[in-house]
Amino acid sequence: MKHFILYTFSIVLLGCNNNARNQISPIAKEYIDEVISLLEQKSIKKNEIDWTVFTNKIYLHAKNSKKIEDTYPCISFAISELKDNHSYFEPAKNSTKIENLNPLPILVDENVPRDIGYIRIPFFIGNNEAVKDYIDTITEKISQQNKAELKGWIVDLRDNFGGNMWPMLVGIEPILGDGIVGYFLDNNNNYEVWKVLEGKVFLNSEVVEQNTNLIHLKNEKPNVAVLINAKTASSGEAISIAFKGRNKTKFFGTKTFGVSTGCKSYTLSDSSRINLAESIFVDRNKTKYGSSIQPDVKCNDNESLQVAIDWLNKID
Known part of the structure; x- marks a missing residue:
């Protein structure tokens, strides 16, 4: 029956x-x-x-x-x-673009002691000219603090909700270091490599972004505190993962938003568009993500900066 x-x-x-x-x-x-x-x-x-x-x-x-x-x-x-919590559909006749619904937030740099370096990596949405300005701004801020006696660096990824990850990755290279820093992994178990080397970012063997004003730190391979929160998302999570597995690195804050997936835009026959999540992020040690990145030290947004400073001050 x-x-x-x-x-x-x-x-x-x-x-x-x-x-x-x-x-x-x-x-x-x-x-x-x-x-x-x-x-x-x-x-x-x-x-x-x-x-x-x-x-x-x-x-x-x-x-x-x-x-x-x-x-x-x-x-x-x-x-x-x-x-997947990341893909979305944008109809051709939708006159209101997603990025125009609300003004983009302005992220302000924090004040830290002079013997600690600080760099905020904000979200990035823009054209080729804006890419260069974005990379140059990050490079200049790092250059202004580039001293051999620094105890370490704070990389602030809080509220970085995403955009184009490649300018972020090449901008932070002096602190991140060269080499393989992550992967995309698709639904057929194929890996695509993220690699940074001397001012260039590669996806497999293809150069996808470069910094023509690359600098090198006077304090090589520094201790790094990475700040993350619930608004660290998408490409912001990609940069977080690029630091995962790096020596002398610790994460502070709260878990990230949870869309550590790679999207590709597809235009349909009527000119509508689907932004489709088709890979997950994987760190340099082949640890797979696809959801939130967890901090090593859990603390609220208003505490994470000071906790990170305290950690850097305690390191010999």
């Missing part, structure tokens, strides 16, 4: 899905299929999803869609069903 009930339920569900598909226009169905195919091939959650069940849910949600625009709520629903 139990098997009969399950069988009957499956037949009813299949009938509902067939009815839903029949009530979707060919152009709407083609668009939905385009999206589902992309998600099934590229999503970091690819191997965790039953795609037959997933597809049936999407079709039910798209019931009565006639135009491509009618499917937009269904596409947003599909993205939410991935449950």
Whole structure:
């Protein structure tokens, strides 16, 4: 009897899905299929999803869609069903860009003792000209504090919610050091290497960003305190992970936001866009993330700077 009930339920569900598909226009169905195919091939959650069940849910949600625009709520629903907390859908006819909804916050540098270096690595969103200004600003701030007698450095990643990670990575290179500092790991278990070397950042063998004004620290391989919090996200988490596994390094604060995944932007046939999480971040020691980075020393935002200073002062 139990098997009969399950069988009957499956037949009813299949009938509902067939009815839903029949009530979707060919152009709407083609668009939905385009999206589902992309998600099934590229999503970091690819191997965790039953795609037959997933597809049936999407079709039910798209019931009565006639135009491509009618499917937009269904596409947003599909993205939410991935449950990666990072991907998003931006419709072509959406005149309000995500970055324009609220003014971007202004992050202020902290004051620290003169025998400790301090550098804040803020979020970055901008064009090629802005990239150079961003890198030059970080380089200049490091250069102004570059003294052999420094006890160490504080790298402040609090409130860095992301953007383009490559200018951040090449900017912090003098403190981070050269070599392999992390990886992307995709749903087919393929690794892509993050490497910094003499003013250049490589993704595998390709140079993706460079600093034409590279400086070297007078105090080589310093002690480093990294500050993180719940607003450290995405590319901010990537820079956190680049410091994971580095010698003489300790993390202070609270756990990060929890989207340590790599996204790629895909333009759909109607010029809408899906920003899709398709890899997780991995540190230099091959420790896998994909969620929050935990601090070594847990403390509130208003305490983490002083706790980090105290740690650097105690080191011989």
